[in-house]
Amino acid sequence: MTAAPDYAEKIPNNVDLRDDRRLQRALESWQPNFLRWWESMGPALPTRDVYLRTAVNVGRAGWAHFAHVPMRDYRWGIFLAERDPDRRIGFGEHKGEPAWQQVPGEYRADLRRLLVIQGDTEPASVEQQRNLGATAPSLYDLRNLFQVNVEEGRHLWAMVYLLHAHFGREGREEAEQLLLRNSGSAESPRILGAFNEETPDWLSFFMFTYFTDRDGKYQLGTLKESAFDPLSRTCEFMLKEEAHHMMVGTTGVDRVVERTAQLMVEHDTDDAGPCGAVPLAVIQKYLNFHYSVSLDLFGGETSTNVANYYTAGLKGRWAEDRRPDDHRLTDDPMDVDALVDGRPGQIEVPALTGLNTDLRRQYIADCQTGVNRWNKILADAGLPHRLRLPHVAFNRRVGAFAAVNVSPDGELLDDAEWQRRRGGWLPTEVDKTHVRSLMRPVHERGRIAAWLAPPRSGINGKPFDYEYVHLT
Numbered sequence: 001m002t003a004a005p006d007y008a009e010k011i012p013n014n015v016d017l018r019d020d021r022r023l024q025r026a027l028e029s030w031q032p033n034f035l036r037w038w039e040s041m042g043p044a045l046p047t048r049d050v051y052l053r054t055a056v057n058v059g060r061a062g063w064a065h066f067a068h069v070p071m072r073d074y075r076w077g078i079f080l081a082e083r084d085p086d087r088r089i090g091f092g093e094h095k096g097e098p099a100w101q102q103v104p105g106e107y108r109a110d111l112r113r114l115l116v117i118q119g120d121t122e123p124a125s126v127e128q129q130r131n132l133g134a135t136a137p138s139l140y141d142l143r144n145l146f147q148v149n150v151e152e153g154r155h156l157w158a159m160v161y162l163l164h165a166h167f168g169r170e171g172r173e174e175a176e177q178l179l180l181r182n183s184g185s186a187e188s189p190r191i192l193g194a195f196n197e198e199t200p201d202w203l204s205f206f207m208f209t210y211f212t213d214r215d216g217k218y219q220l221g222t223l224k225e226s227a228f229d230p231l232s233r234t235c236e237f238m239l240k241e242e243a244h245h246m247m248v249g250t251t252g253v254d255r256v257v258e259r260t261a262q263l264m265v266e267h268d269t270d271d272a273g274p275c276g277a278v279p280l281a282v283i284q285k286y287l288n289f290h291y292s293v294s295l296d297l298f299g300g301e302t303s304t305n306v307a308n309y310y311t312a313g314l315k316g317r318w319a320e321d322r323r324p325d326d327h328r329l330t331d332d333p334m335d336v337d338a339l340v341d342g343r344p345g346q347i348e349v350p351a352l353t354g355l356n357t358d359l360r361r362q363y364i365a366d367c368q369t370g371v372n373r374w375n376k377i378l379a380d381a382g383l384p385h386r387l388r389l390p391h392v393a394f395n396r397r398v399g400a401f402a403a404v405n406v407s408p409d410g411e412l413l414d415d416a417e418w419q420r421r422r423g424g425w426l427p428t429e430v431d432k433t434h435v436r437s438l439m440r441p442v443h444e445r446g447r448i449a450a451w452l453a454p455p456r457s458g459i460n461g462k463p464f465d466y467e468y469v470h471l472t
């Protein structure tokens with residue numbers, strides 16, 4: 001059974017760490033390396049304390065505790081959702097068997113790889129966001145940024161715990177490597193492309209938390225189904241924290257669109273740029289960029305690796321238990337995106353090999369809900385303009401469409417035409433310079449930058465003008 005979280009320990013946890021001295025010592029020797037990484041690669045803006053939510057209990061009855069804490073004293077810990085002693089494997093060839101509490105030898109390498117790939121994204125986003133504090137549009141936003149950052153740090157802890165607890169010396173070595181690779185580094189970059197892109201401004205941050213953190217939600221959702229029960233329980237709890245990151249992205253873009261729409265109406269113009277906001281056309285370009293690089297994170301349209309992961313029970317589908325099929329998929333077909341005669345189209349493949357496409361489609365449908373929401377803001381302002389998701393083949397670097405140039409409408413283009421028109425679809429230097437020019441810090445209590453609307457509500461029932469962050 002799950003123990004009560006132990007806060008007397010150096011590493012807060014609900015996994016009875018003190019009963020396993022070897023594991024405890026191994027993690028305690030990783031901890032100073034983590035803290036060194038946090039000091040050198042984490043948030044660059046000096047602060048005295050931040051109004052943070054800290055996980056103190058994973059149970060249904062309130063797991064979050066809010067208080068002003070110095071960020072380096074945030075109690076990064078190890079929290080797994082409560083164990084269901086009767087849990088059974090929900091899919092694949094082991095469907096119906098009891099979930100695994102230990103890693104089966106034959107799946108050791110694959111599971112380790114899945115943990116490392118997931119674990120690598122967590123500190124990467126902290127690195128990508130480290131300079132944003134200097135240009136925060138309000139203390140409320142600054143606090144949300146730091147909340148996301150400390151939780152991504154905790155997600156790294158979550159993966160490192162599993163590596164240490166279940167993968168021996170190789171796991172410990174991987175845990176070291178997770179602190180040695182760095183976002184954007186030429187010699188040792190992060191594993192996935194989107195996590196080596198910059199997050200240079202707050203519009204990028206909101207788009208990142210909307211589109212790229214949402215990829216994380218879907219990846220965690222597949223790992224939550226895993227037959228390896230400790231991984232499943234870890235991901236279940238991470239998903240609860242992830243919900244806040246989604247909120248930051250969704251409402252962040254809401255507030256940018258709201259302010260832009262307001263100025264477009266007030267000044268009767270299509271271009272809110274000269275009024276001190278982000279032009280709607282530029283919002284669309286940022287959306288196009290972040291959406292397309294996030295689509296790449298789902299990998300190729302077909303994958304035999306992923307088919308094997310599914311059959312083995314390592315990684316399921318999004319909402320596996322709600323799928324009306326046999327959860328084995330051995331004979332089922334599905335249509336996946338593909339190049340057909342050189343153009344974006346679809347082909348039929350065995351469902352097992354198309355699971356990346358299945359997950360990407362779940363994700364795309366979810367992304368559309370944000371676009372609908374932002375379009376409602378435009379409609380409510382009385383504007384005819386609308387935002388939209390570009391075609392799935394637009395600006396792809398991974399998978400079937402990496403080889404072709406496709407417009408947001410799905411039109412096939414040759415290289416020359418793509419080069420000529422891409423500035424209309426993706427942020428140009430001029431666009432980025434304009435966005436950067438808006439990024440002047442507003443660090444005074446209760447005030448907000450002019451390029452976005454204030455939030456509808458504060459954090460934990462506090463007002464917008466609460467002192468969410470004390471700077472040094």
Ligand SMILES: [Fe+2]
Pocket residue numbers: 122151152155216242
């Ligand atoms: Fe995360």
Ligand SMILES: [Fe+2]
Pocket residue numbers: 152213216242245
């Ligand atoms: Fe996240």
